[in-house]
Amino acid sequence: MTAPESGPPSLPTVLVLDADPLPRLGRLTGRARIEHADESTLAERLPSADVLLVWDFTSHAVRRAWPGEGPRPRWVHTASAGVDHLMCPELAISDTVVTNARGVFDQPIAEYVAALVLTMAKDLPRTWELQGQRTWRHRESMRVAGTRACVVGSGPIGRAIVATLEALGIGAALVGRTARTGVHGPEDLDLLLARADWVISVAPLTEQTYGMFDARRFGLMRPSARFINVGRGQLVVEDALVEALSRRWIAGAALDVFEHEPLTPGSPLWQVPNLIVSPHMSGDTIGWREELGTQFLELYDLWEAGRSLPNVVDKARGYVPGH
Amino acid sequence: MTAPESGPPSLPTVLVLDADPLPRLGRLTGRARIEHADESTLAERLPSADVLLVWDFTSHAVRRAWPGEGPRPRWVHTASAGVDHLMCPELAISDTVVTNARGVFDQPIAEYVAALVLTMAKDLPRTWELQGQRTWRHRESMRVAGTRACVVGSGPIGRAIVATLEALGIGAALVGRTARTGVHGPEDLDLLLARADWVISVAPLTEQTYGMFDARRFGLMRPSARFINVGRGQLVVEDALVEALSRRWIAGAALDVFEHEPLTPGSPLWQVPNLIVSPHMSGDTIGWREELGTQFLELYDLWEAGRSLPNVVDKARGYVPGH
Numbered sequence: 001m002t003a004p005e006s007g008p009p010s011l012p013t014v015l016v017l018d019a020d021p022l023p024r025l026g027r028l029t030g031r032a033r034i035e036h037a038d039e040s041t042l043a044e045r046l047p048s049a050d051v052l053l054v055w056d057f058t059s060h061a062v063r064r065a066w067p068g069e070g071p072r073p074r075w076v077h078t079a080s081a082g083v084d085h086l087m088c089p090e091l092a093i094s095d096t097v098v099t100n101a102r103g104v105f106d107q108p109i110a111e112y113v114a115a116l117v118l119t120m121a122k123d124l125p126r127t128w129e130l131q132g133q134r135t136w137r138h139r140e141s142m143r144v145a146g147t148r149a150c151v152v153g154s155g156p157i158g159r160a161i162v163a164t165l166e167a168l169g170i171g172a173a174l175v176g177r178t179a180r181t182g183v184h185g186p187e188d189l190d191l192l193l194a195r196a197d198w199v200i201s202v203a204p205l206t207e208q209t210y211g212m213f214d215a216r217r218f219g220l221m222r223p224s225a226r227f228i229n230v231g232r233g234q235l236v237v238e239d240a241l242v243e244a245l246s247r248r249w250i251a252g253a254a255l256d257v258f259e260h261e262p263l264t265p266g267s268p269l270w271q272v273p274n275l276i277v278s279p280h281m282s283g284d285t286i287g288w289r290e291e292l293g294t295q296f297l298e299l300y301d302l303w304e305a306g307r308s309l310p311n312v313v314d315k316a317r318g319y320v321p322g323h
Numbered sequence: 324m325t326a327p328e329s330g331p332p333s334l335p336t337v338l339v340l341d342a343d344p345l346p347r348l349g350r351l352t353g354r355a356r357i358e359h360a361d362e363s364t365l366a367e368r369l370p371s372a373d374v375l376l377v378w379d380f381t382s383h384a385v386r387r388a389w390p391g392e393g394p395r396p397r398w399v400h401t402a403s404a405g406v407d408h409l410m411c412p413e414l415a416i417s418d419t420v421v422t423n424a425r426g427v428f429d430q431p432i433a434e435y436v437a438a439l440v441l442t443m444a445k446d447l448p449r450t451w452e453l454q455g456q457r458t459w460r461h462r463e464s465m466r467v468a469g470t471r472a473c474v475v476g477s478g479p480i481g482r483a484i485v486a487t488l489e490a491l492g493i494g495a496a497l498v499g500r501t502a503r504t505g506v507h508g509p510e511d512l513d514l515l516l517a518r519a520d521w522v523i524s525v526a527p528l529t530e531q532t533y534g535m536f537d538a539r540r541f542g543l544m545r546p547s548a549r550f551i552n553v554g555r556g557q558l559v560v561e562d563a564l565v566e567a568l569s570r571r572w573i574a575g576a577a578l579d580v581f582e583h584e585p586l587t588p589g590s591p592l593w594q595v596p597n598l599i600v601s602p603h604m605s606g607d608t609i610g611w612r613e614e615l616g617t618q619f620l621e622l623y624d625l626w627e628a629g630r631s632l633p634n635v636v637d638k639a640r641g642y643v644p645g646h
Contacts, residue, residue, distance in 0.1 A: 107466065107468055111445070111467055112445055112464070114491070115442055115445040115447060118438035118441055118442070119442055119447055121434070122434070122438040124442055127601045127602075128448060131600045131601075136585035138602045139604060139607075140608060140610075140611065141604060141607065143430065143431055143609070145430055267457075276451075277454045278450045278454075279461045279462075281463070284464065285464055285465060285466040286465060
């Protein structure tokens, strides 16, 4: 796996930071020299690579291995929407282009959020619990049409979430880094949080968003509010969320992402009242890896032809700027 | 509770087949004599009533107590969508008008079905199970956009389900008693079942629909199909469904209604693999009883004024005919 494949030395070198299963890059045969690295060999191989494919998007190795000076990849693509795991000052100031997997996760994550919203509204976790106890207990549930959501993060995933929630009759407000048509700026956030039945966290992880859901913000929310995080674990101060749930400042929460992943069996988060824990899977619908591989190949065609790439990350901001 | 309230003898008598909590009929003060009955007193009181409000829609007492000859209520209203629990030949051939709670449950049940569809697609029951075991196990889940549903029952609830599923990008076919614009007839049912990812049962219970989901029909479905019953328990041959799930003819099912309700703790249905059991609650969102009471009062205004009533059940067919 770590030996370079054969090919003329003039071919561009594509270095893959590996994860199982490997990407299917057969279409690049004769067009690129494919090399593989893991976290231990990345630093050594990076300087000779023209392109880096961050296929293991859970790894923080790129940040540690990025060459400060001298030769480095001209293009880095990460098979993820977030780029927080690879950004570092040296990469940010370099002229290396960084692209992400914009688009692949929009609809899947929107569906996942709708699933969590409806699941909590219809009290399905309690239904399962009662089924396990062979107990018939009728309850009234909540109608979602006419409720209000605040979606924090105005990229394509946030916008897909808004569209899906609105299709269910939920009034959804979108909050982004700056106010623009259809998007509230951060100055509206606290007011929107105070009115929302559903708070959805899907912002990119940046210096501005780190720990934004803290005790003060949970304290602003309604006692009936539910909080859902499908962005990055570090957007949330986990201890503050646990306290908000334990003291019933809010009615429930669902976390798909965590400060430290995977959660260890000893984590207290597994057993917090009214907290649903899932293993960072909101965007990963059947076929997602193939779709990520195909997306890289499509970008490679453009890069090879010297054309400009889509999905280029604004490295200072830490995400792909949109409308 | 059983003593007639005071009032001039010329007032119409409204007999309520009671259930807790009682309907709020204060608006009829001075306009009607309100009497109450339970299953044991219904037969005795029915002949002197002008109007029967079947507030306990789980009871089959009306069918047993209905007077064969002589005085009887001119109008029966049931606080339910289905009328199977009260229809009998004597009522069917009489000139008594029967109305139902058409409209109250449409959106709540549509949301409930969407909740079940998304829950099964995103594998949330397994997520809960793993959370209870403090186990982080990433899985791929299913994208619902682009999948196909077959909704059996073309009344307002069925149509609301179709609209909600289509808002999620699911292609939904509606099957009714007769083919018409936007509705397939029974002759298309088997073909539609064979192609569906989601089969939703919401037909009225009639002689034609009794036991319609039997071993043959489960055998037609795809191994990946999921079956959801929010209509009436007797639409489904429960043993056949259990066998279909156990033999993995289909991938999963959710039942909100059962042949015998409530399920007893000893019922084998609580523990069938890939079967979600809920206690007949799909339409019962917070405020539903108030909405049912208000609906009866609105119909009463019309009845008192001698105007024609909406939601009139075709007693031969056993449901309110629509478009």
